[in-house]
Amino acid sequence: MLELHSLSKHFGGVRAVDDLSLTVGQGEIFGLIGPNGSGKSTTVNLICGVFPTTSGAVVFEGQDITDAPSHRVVAAGIGRTFQNIRLFGDLTVWQNLWVAQNSVEERQTGWLTRWLGGQRRGRDYAGELLKFAGLADRANELARNLAFGEQRRLEMARALAARPKLLLLDEPAAGMNAEEVSQLATRIRALRDHGMTILLVEHVMELVMGVTDRIAVLNFGQKIAEGAPAEIRSDPAVRTAYLGTADA
């Protein structure tokens, strides 16, 4: 579904992502892990067209989307969340979902209705998403007034609003307690059961090991291992680069 071919991004002399190739299959929950600064978030940003690649290619469903503008990437069916929560604080919870939802769903309708439609349009799907995120009673609140956990959930709901086929989750468990992490794991599995493919970039090991089908490990921008969670756990290169220090 998603293929990265020798993807590289150099910032000056720093090889943030270096010759990275991987394939995420349809319906998979794919984990991308690695120590701080190993290039995980950069990879997500390259896929989404936030900044240009140095070399290599991003192919999504057989379509080359390397360096495509972000709004095209979204239209192609890729959604994402951010490592640091990024919401439109001055818009309501509902409005945060509204724009993304319509940008894809109503592409068939004319631009006039798509732009100038009122608040009522497509309320059902956004309502469903709000329920999924546990925010149904907060719809008309300004996003900035939400509690931290609510903001994270809203971010995920917003990523879903454009009905992506592939969801990129950039450290969704950051700052969550154990209970919230287990709720998150439930949500991620539910999404996969709805036919979504997920690329999970994460630090929290219980989450990654618990929900993913396959994992790739990055270190200094390069892939040092790939395999099922059990294989990754016992891989000696990974242990020294990453897990070893975490276990100690």
Place this chain on the structure above:
Amino acid sequence: MLDDHLIGVLSNMGMISFIALSAYLVLVVGEISFGQQAFFAVSAYASGIASAMWGWPFLAAVLWGAAVAGLAGLLLAIPTLRIRGLYFAIATLAFAEMVRLALEIFTYQVEQDGELVGPNGSEGFRDIRYIYEADISAGEFLLVILALLAATLAIILWIERTRLGAILRMVGEDPVLARLQGVNVNLAKIATVAAAGLVAGIGGALYAHLNTYVEPKIFNVMLGVHGLAYGLIGGLGTAFGPLLGVALDIGVLESTRAFSGYRMIVFGGLVAVLLIVRPRGLLDEAAVYRIRRFLLRKHAGD
């Protein structure tokens, strides 16, 4: 009913409101423009030429002036698309000065009834006589100004409630994130700057016809700075914000002469204080949200 002074003040408030709304639109998409007076000027000239020299009817001349100003907005929007923040602000300032200096040398005159009519460089553009010829009083013209202002305001307020309104606010708050919601940020910015040119243009056309005379130096940077400041004072949460700014400055400070010669000092101080205390103005998004919720609750309670 109204005395001449009051009519004059209200007319000025109405016309400058168009610049304030124009600057406000650009502020909504996250950019600062010191150059909206350029569109005011472009339309003042274009509409004056249409009515005084080509014999167009007044309303057609206003629409033509606004359309030309919108086109000028497009002309500014495309090359400045890739710059933002301070650089965008400087570019708008430079653009406006270019327009003003171009008008200083722009001469296009024809002979009418043995007299030369039309823009004559730094001498200005005299005899835009439509309101005398049609025998329109200042009070009647004030109604025209207010009607056009109300229509413009209604359209902007309506757009703010649509999805497009949410898109523009997203672009203003975080363009990278907006792009990731499937928003074509470039298109939104170009369209907004062009629309802002158009809005300022309506005001410019009215100005030219009310005063019957325009000259390039009227459209200097202070006009744009005021237009910009009104949104920053009044608030960026709703299109009523810039109008509140106009009302505070012209309606209170200037017309009551409360601070007489110190008015500009008070005005500048007001801007400075507000930028620190309320960076998005009196009617900012949070204030608008609270007011709306209060009104809805009251409505539901009835």
